[in-house]
Each structure stands twice: as structure tokens, then as C-alpha cells.
Amino acid sequence: MEIERKWLADGKALPFRPESFPHTDIVQNYLSFSPTLRIRMLDGGKHCILTMKSASGADGLEREEYEIPITKEQYLRLLPKTEGRSIEKTRYRIPDGDGVLELDIFRGELSGLVLLEREFATREEALSYVPPAWAGREVTREKTYRNAFLAQLSDLSKALPS
């Protein structure tokens, strides 16, 4: 069970250089949005992953998620079956107490969008967590900022900062 919270961030006002943290280039596409079936290529094909997610709980905090590694060849064979746009982003991993903040800086059509996510071991931890001062509005419950939704969104101005 995955328990996470999510915030917007302002890519131009980060109080650090994201490049100083470990990062991964991600391209992801969806075989299905309901249920979520996602293929992901990391760092240009060094690793590829197939992920399946169950429906979310009512409060948006929890969902089951399973993943298996696939080969780049398998990834490329599944790609033509995907729907919607490619999501392209770089994910920066920022140590944060006993966890990690994942900062996603989007590229391509979604350039300008920056999302901050944190996973928690328990719901209690999730609910008592205080985000860093540079985190913007919390969007954990807003489906607009789910990657699967961003991949389907026709009017991108709904997700991009103005």
C-alpha cells in the first residue's frame, strides 16, 4: 500500500540547485488509465518498468501498486498500445529526515509544472508531516495533478502555472 502526499512547487524559486541531488530522467505512458497500467523508461532505456495500480481509497492517500522490470524491447513493444500523451520529467531525490522528497520537474508539453511528492510508512506519519517552506499548495486530493490525468488532459492550462 502506497501512502503519499503531493504539493505544487515553483521551479524558479527553489532554494537549492536540483541538479545537486541524484536524479533520473523518466518517460512514461499509459496502456490504460482505469485501471492504471503504466510503462516507464528511465534514463533513456537503462531500466524499464511496468506498473499496475489499483483504485485509490476515498481520501486519495492510499492505493496498491505493483511493478515488474521489463526489457527495453518489451517497453517498445507495449508503447504502441498506450493512450494519451507521453509524460516526460526529471525526478530529483532529496533526502528528508528518514524519507525522501521526490521533486518532479516536467519537460516537453508539461514544461513549467513542478510537483513534490513524499511517501510515508503510515497514515499517521503522512498526516502529521510538515512540508518544507518552499512547497506550494497541497494537491494530494486533486486528480488534475495525477500523472495519469496529465497524460489525458486536453487543456494543459488547467495544470500549468500561469
Place this chain on the structure above:
Amino acid sequence: MEIERKWLADGKALPFRPESFPHTDIVQNYLSFSPTLRIRMLDGGKHCILTMKSASGADGLEREEYEIPITKEQYLRLLPKTEGRSIEKTRYRIPDGDGVLELDIFRGELSGLVLLEREFATREEALSYVPPAWAGREVTREKTYRNAFLAQLSDLSKALPS
């Protein structure tokens, strides 16, 4: 991790009436054969399941398998993306010591084929297991009798009893 063995069986020479055991009608189709991404409809749509399997280990005994329940609506939306033929069968669950024998009697194009499977908790258990006298040839390592292979097989005489 799933550890299982598989045998052929002769549907006309079973020493019991399969209908006397709990059974489920299964229709399954594949979104992808490599990796295995399967959708399954049970008992005409009472339950639907999406399953993802990793590549097998070298000896064919073990593979990772994850499943999530999906709605019949989701099942029907995924169906047009599947490849190969539908696999249709009735699965009979026969108690066997501290486990269960799964007897799959195929219908439709694969009518005549009967497969017997048993899952084990450990490799040791799997290797020391003695199948019932009515089990035929063991086919654990024969990919012809994998359902995903049966769904792709163009010459069905390779799988059906003569």
C-alpha cells in the same frame, strides 16, 4: 513468488465427476504476452481480474505474479487491446492434502485439453510432491501448455490430445 507444477490429464478417464467440486468459469485474454498481462473474467463477469507476471526462472517453477480486481466495465474496455485467442475453461478445485489441485477443462477451440496444476509453498514441497495416479505426463517445463502460449498457438493440434 508462485511455485507450481503442471500435468496433462485425460478428461474422459477421470476417476471422479469434476462437477462435484467447486468450480469457476474462466475467460481470459492477453494484453501482452511478454511481459504477461492478462485479463480474466470469472463466472460471466461476477469478478474480473488484471494480472501481471514477471519472466519465469530458468526451471519454469517460479515467477512473480500480481493481481488486482477490476470492474467488468474496465475488463470490457481492455478487451479490444488484447492479442491472440480467448482462453475459455472451467477450473475445478480439488482438495489435496494441505493444498488444492486445480483441474482446468478447456472449452471452445481448446476443447479436449485438460490440465492439472498444483501450487506449493516451497520448492522442496514442489519437488517431493507425488501427483495423483490419474495425472498424465508432467508438462511444468513445456511452454506449449502455458495459457499465454495456447492463446498464441496457430497449430492447435500441437496442444490437443490426438
